Amino acid sequence: MIRYSQEFKESAIRKILPPENRSISELSEETGVTKTTLRKWKKEAQVVGAAAPCNEAQISRWNGEDRLQIVLETYGLNESERSEYCRSKGLYPEDIKAWRNACIKAAVGQAIGYDKSQQEAGVSKKKYQELEKELRRKEKALAEAAALLVFRKKAQAIWGDEEEE
Template identity: 35%
Template sequence: MARYGEAYKRRVVARLLPPESAAVEVVSREVGVSVATLERWRAAALVEPGAAAGGEERWTPAARLEAVITTASMDEASRSAWCREHGLYVADLERWKRDAMAGLGEPRGASAADTKQDRRRIKELERELQRKDKALAETTALLVMRGKLAAVFRDGEDA
């Protein structure tokens, strides 16, 4: 008799439960585990605490968004039937919709105080840059004059 790890069982059972809800026979053929074993694993997963409470933890964020999009155009009766079919509550869908909308919210705009502070900082940095440019130009001029002075005196020493 083969022994399977808990992680492997959870992955296989996740395919049997919503949102995927794959057929037991198909999964059995793909993973090489008997139908009876898969049904036993699924039944055990459904009686675990939290498995029957909406099964929300099985829904990935992408699957949640897909569920919200799928049910967006449905009327209340169709949405309720869809939720029953997938083991969800309508309240779960509403919460997922609010979460998705909150994630799409406008980016936080800079406040007036932040903008004013940024402008002041930019002005300070520009002044400092100008001061350093002038100092660099002065240093360059001094080095050039020093080189010329050295060339003049060197020429005079040879004579």
């Protein structure tokens, strides 16, 4: 099993990712590193936040993390820079706009869900407090009834039954 230095891995990853955007097949032939190993290195780089992939056959094959990464990469770009970025990735600016809108909708949906869960938590807390109050009232009533029964038995033991007289 061949071991590669960290510097070699990083230089290979830089060639795969933007701005060079070289294909894995091309780099594999050049370096002699297997395609599987290069894909693994690329995936590891994406996990730690490297630039999004490019040269994919179809945009639909990109997962949500890759799309979010592209939205983040293009957020601060002006129109011409964004167009250049899209050409290098084989994208359309409309794709990025759609992905950005999807991200915003997801974030807003999460915020709305959070607000709803906060409201539900408040309602649940009130309900819990009401149930606790009712439980304390019933426990007091039960304790009072038990005390009355004990007093009645003691009274009967001391004075006897009223029926005997």
